[in-house]
Amino acid sequence: xxxxxxxxxxxxxxxxxxxxxxxxxxxxxxxxxxxxxxxxxxxxxxxxxxxxxxxxxxxxxxxxxxxxxxxxxxxxxxxxxxxxxxxxxxxxxxxxxxxxxxxxxxxxxxxxxxxxxxxxxxxxxxxxxxxxxxxxxxxxxxxxxxxxxxxxxxxxxxxxxxxxxxxxxxxxxxxxxxxxxxxxxxxxxxxxxxxxxxxxxxxxxxxxxxxxxxxxxxxxxxxxxxxxxxxxxxxxxxxxxxxxxxxxxxxxxxxxxxxxxxxxxxxxxxxxxxxxxxxxxxxxxxxxxxxxxxxxxxxxxxxxxxxxxxxxxxxxxxxxxxxxxxxxxxxxxxxxxxxxxxxxxxxxxxxxxxxxxxxxxxxxxxxxxxxxxxxxxxxxxxxxxxxxxxxxxxxxxxxxxxxxxxxxxxxxxxxxxxxxxxxxxxxxxxxxxxxxxxxxxxxxxxxxxxxxxxxxxxxxxxxxx
Numbered sequence: 001x002x003x004x005x006x007x008x009x010x011x012x013x014x015x016x017x018x019x020x021x022x023x024x025x026x027x028x029x030x031x032x033x034x035x036x037x038x039x040x041x042x043x044x045x046x047x048x049x050x051x052x053x054x055x056x057x058x059x060x061x062x063x064x065x066x067x068x069x070x071x072x073x074x075x076x077x078x079x080x081x082x083x084x085x086x087x088x089x090x091x092x093x094x095x096x097x098x099x100x101x102x103x104x105x106x107x108x109x110x111x112x113x114x115x116x117x118x119x120x121x122x123x124x125x126x127x128x129x130x131x132x133x134x135x136x137x138x139x140x141x142x143x144x145x146x147x148x149x150x151x152x153x154x155x156x157x158x159x160x161x162x163x164x165x166x167x168x169x170x171x172x173x174x175x176x177x178x179x180x181x182x183x184x185x186x187x188x189x190x191x192x193x194x195x196x197x198x199x200x201x202x203x204x205x206x207x208x209x210x211x212x213x214x215x216x217x218x219x220x221x222x223x224x225x226x227x228x229x230x231x232x233x234x235x236x237x238x239x240x241x242x243x244x245x246x247x248x249x250x251x252x253x254x255x256x257x258x259x260x261x262x263x264x265x266x267x268x269x270x271x272x273x274x275x276x277x278x279x280x281x282x283x284x285x286x287x288x289x290x291x292x293x294x295x296x297x298x299x300x301x302x303x304x305x306x307x308x309x310x311x312x313x314x315x316x317x318x319x320x321x322x323x324x325x326x327x328x329x330x331x332x333x334x335x336x337x338x339x340x341x342x343x344x345x346x347x348x349x350x351x352x353x354x355x356x357x358x359x360x361x362x363x364x365x366x367x368x369x370x371x372x373x374x375x376x377x378x379x380x381x382x383x384x385x386x387x388x389x390x391x392x393x394x395x396x397x398x399x400x401x402x403x404x405x406x407x408x409x410x411x412x413x414x415x416x417x418x419x420x421x422x423x424x425x426x427x428x429x430x431x432x433x434x435x436x437x438x439x440x441x442x443x444x445x446x447x448x449x450x451x452x453x454x455x456x457x458x459x460x461x462x463x464x465x
Contacts, residue, residue, distance in 0.1 A: 020051070020054075020056040020057070021049070021051075021056060021057055025350065025351065026057070028350050029047075029049070029057065029059075029347055029350065030059075030061075032342075032343060032346035032347060032350065033045055033047060033059075033061050033330075033343055034061065036339045036342040036343050036346070037061060037062050037332075037339060039337075039339075039342075040334070040336065040337030040338070040339050040342075041225070041231050041337070042062070042223075042231075042332050042333075042334040042336070042337045042339045043062050043063045043064070043065065043221070043223055043231065043332075043333055043334060044060065044061060044062030044063050044064045044065075044071065044220060044332065044333050045060070045061050045062060045330060045331065045332045045339060045340070045343060046058075046059070046060040046061075046073055046075060046077060046251065046252045046330075046331045046332075047059055047060075047061075047252055047328070047329060047330050047331075047343060047347070048073075048251075048252035048253045048255065048256035048327075048328070048329040049256075049327070049328050049329075049347060049351075050256050050259055050260055050263070050320075050325070050326060050327035050328070051325070051326055051351070052325050053260055053263050053264060053325040054260070055253055055256050055257075055260070058073045058251075058252060058253045058256070059073055060072055060073040060075060064220040064221065064333060065220055065221025065223075065233075065333065066221060067216055067217045067218055067219050067220070067221055068218065068219070068220065073251065073252065073253065074251055075218075075219065075220050075251065076208065076209060076214050076219060076220075076249040076250050076251055076254075077214075077220055077249060077250070077251075077252075077314055077316065077331035077332075077333065078211035078214055078242075078246070078248070078249045078309070078311040078314045078316070079211075079246070079248050079249065079250060079255060079309050079316045079318070079331065080211070080242065080246040080309030080310050080311040080314060080315075080316060081174075081245065081246045081307060081308065081309040081310065082246075082248075082255065082307045082308065082309040082316050082317075082318050083211075083242070083244075083245070083246045083247050083248040083309070084125075084177055084244075084245065084246070084293040084294075084307065085276065085292075085293035085294050085307060086196055086200065086248065086258075086293075087125075087177055087180055087181055087184065087192070087244045087245075087247075087293060088125045088180070088276055088292040088293030088294075089196075089200060089268055089272070089276065089293070090184045090188075090192065090195055090196055090199070090200075091121060091125060091180060091183070091184060091292075092268060092272040092275060092276065092292070093199050093268065093272070094184065094187050094188060095272075096269060096272065099187045099188070100121065100183065100187050101121070102120065102121050102122040102125075102275075102292075103120050103121070103122055104120060104121050105117055105118070105119065105120060106119045106120070106121065106124065106129075106179065106183070109182075109183045109186055109187070110154070110158075110179060110182060110183065110186075112154070112158075112159065113131070113154060113158045113159065113179055114131070114158060114159050114160060114161060114162055115129070115130060115131075115162045115166060118165070118166045119131070119166045120166070121180065121183065122280065122292070123166050123167060123176075123280075124176040124177065124179055124180045124183075125176070125177075125180055125292040125293055126170075126280035126288060126290055126291065126292060127170055127171060127172050127173050127176060127288070127290060128166065128167050128168075128169065128170055128171075128280060128282065128288065129162075129166050129173065129176045130162035130163050130164045130165060130166050130168070130169070130171070131157070131158060131160075131162065131163070131173045131175045131176045131179070132157050132160050132162075132163055132173065132175060133157075133171070133172055133173040133174050133175055134153055134156070134157040134174055134175045134178075135174050135241070135245075136172075136425070136426065138310065138335070139224075139312075140235075140236075140237045140241075140312050144237040144238060144241050145237075145238055146238050147238040147239045147240045148238070148239075148240040148241055149240055150178050150179075150181060150182050150240075150243055150244070151182075152240070153175065153178045153241075153243075154175075154178065154179060154182070157175045158175055158178070158179060165283075167282060167283045168282060168283050168284070169282065169427070170282065170288040170290065170424070170427075171426070171427055172424060172425065172426075174242075174245035174246070175245075177244045177245035177246075177293075178243055178244050178245055180244060181243060181244020181245075181247075182244070184244070192243070192244055192247070193210060193247065199267075200258075200267055203267055204257045204258060204261055204267060205257060206250065206254040206257050206258065207250070207251075207254060208248045208249060208250035208254055209248075209249050209250075210247055210248070210249070211242060211246070211247055211248055211249040211311060212236075212239040212240070212242075212247075213249075214249035215236055219249075220314075220333040221233055221313070221333060222234040222235075222236060222311070222312055222313020222314055222333055222334075222335070223313050223333055223334045223335075224312070224313055224334065224335045224336055225334075225336050227462075227463075228463060228464070231334070233313075234312050234313030234335065235312070236311075236312050236313065237311075237312050242311060246309060246311060252329040252330070252331050253329075255318055255329045255331075256327060256329050259318065259320045259327035259329070260327070262305065262320055262322060262327075263320065263322050263325050263327070275291075275292065276291050276292045276293065276294060277291050277294060277296065277303075277305055277322075278291055278292075279291060279296050280292070289424075291305075293307070294306065294307055295307055295308075299321055299348060299352065299354065300352065300354040300355055302321055302323050302324060303321070303322070303323065304319060304320065304321050305319075305320045305321075305322060306318060306319040306320065308340065308341070308423070310335060311335070312335060313333060313334065313335050314331070314332065314333055314334070314335060315331075315332050315334065315335055315336075315337075315338070315339070315340045316329075316330070316331045316332070316340055317329070317330045317340035317341050317343070317344045318344075319344045319348060321348075321352070324352060326348075326351070326352065328343075328344045328347050328348060329344075330343040330344045330347075338419060338420035338432075341420040341421050342420060345420075345421065362451075362452055363418070363422065363431075365452045366422075366429075366431060366448065366452065366454075367418055367431070367433075369386070369452075370416075370431065370433055370444065370446055370456075370459075371416050371433075372386075373386055373456060373459055374407075374413075374416065374433075374435070374444060374459075374461070377400075377403040377404065377407060377459070377461070378403065378404060378407035378408045378410070379404065379408060380400065380401075380403075380404035380408065382395060382400055385455075386455055386456055387455055387456050387459075388449065388455045388456065388457045390457055390458075391455070391456050391457050391458060391459065394458070403461070407461065410437050410440070411437070413435050413436060413437055414436045414437060414438065415434070415435070415436040416433055416434075416435050416436075417433060417434050417436075418431060418432070418433055418434075419432040419433060419434050419443065420432060424450075425447065426447070428447040428448055428449060428450075428457050428458075429447065429448050429449075429450055429454070430445075430446065430447050431446050431448070432444065432445050432446065433446070434464060435461070435464075440463075441463070441464040442461055442462065442463060442464055443461070443462060443463075443464040444459060444460070444461045445458065445460045445462070446458055446459050446460075
């Protein structure tokens, strides 16, 4: 049922808003999306672009699946963890109502949570609470075959020993957001979705739904791949698993309306937006690059506010550059390929090209170090000072010999390029690389300690297609 993505992109791309980009920009945007879909065999994408604080382009591409008679930009895709900023916004609104404080201890509301007397609500929202993440995997595990509840997640994961002392480290935790959502409901006296609908969605003219209901007729079909196998329909998790950590499904234009509110400082008070976009630093003063439900970065020296999301069969990316009054949204019905990042990066680079940096950036430094390690592996000259203890264990005599024999035989690679954007996971920075030889494509999946000289925790090379 899944047609070739490129053919579908060309045949079924449908505009949904007035096009105020130049004809050349429009053609380049379409090309960026079509090439990204075809390159990764992702079935469909839906995008929205904001310029000067207005939606100037919204379009759907490809094959959204048998649940939709035609490809449409009105289709709602699960946005998964992009939802976290809405949960955080609900907390900020309740603080405005003097019903809670960001620095309240969790024990005031849910004393049964591990470390509740030491964890603040702010730490829940900034992933600095130390609570173990209940879903670090990039797939649905066995328990997700059955429905769950927020309390069920707390009982299984929220009562485990903390991974670290609150405030001392940063580690992504869906568990913390489930607890935050429970606090919202307890304090507001309303269901989380009802509170968000009343305070945010209706005022902005947004029409999201619970992602657990965005299944079947009228909705994009989730898809995945096993390694380099065929694109297959994916089975969604049972209800209740994402909730306050990723509960929403919406159109790209709906998410763009929220981005415009961020740009205009509307719906939330200006100081709430500022609070959400203020980096939460760790106890030792080191940066987290994260606010309250949003990642914080830069594009060519200008601050960015962004977040990605992953549900079973779906990926999403939302990038806002408030100072430029610009935003871009990319939603795809596949949980592989990082097409959403390729699209948002490509469109942003098209509309706001970066000036050439005078000195290497952190990413350029890390990319060069990854290439250095790859060359060592194929030459059999591995410098173990570049590896963590776990990676050194992985690269035993057998692994090192296999890497040298199989990669060395290929000769010099034609290309070694980064795929997508870096992301934090399990305390490490994940960066992936595409490696090209004549007639053969490989991928290196790497994890490394943060910083320009961080050691590699993982450097696994495998076929890409």
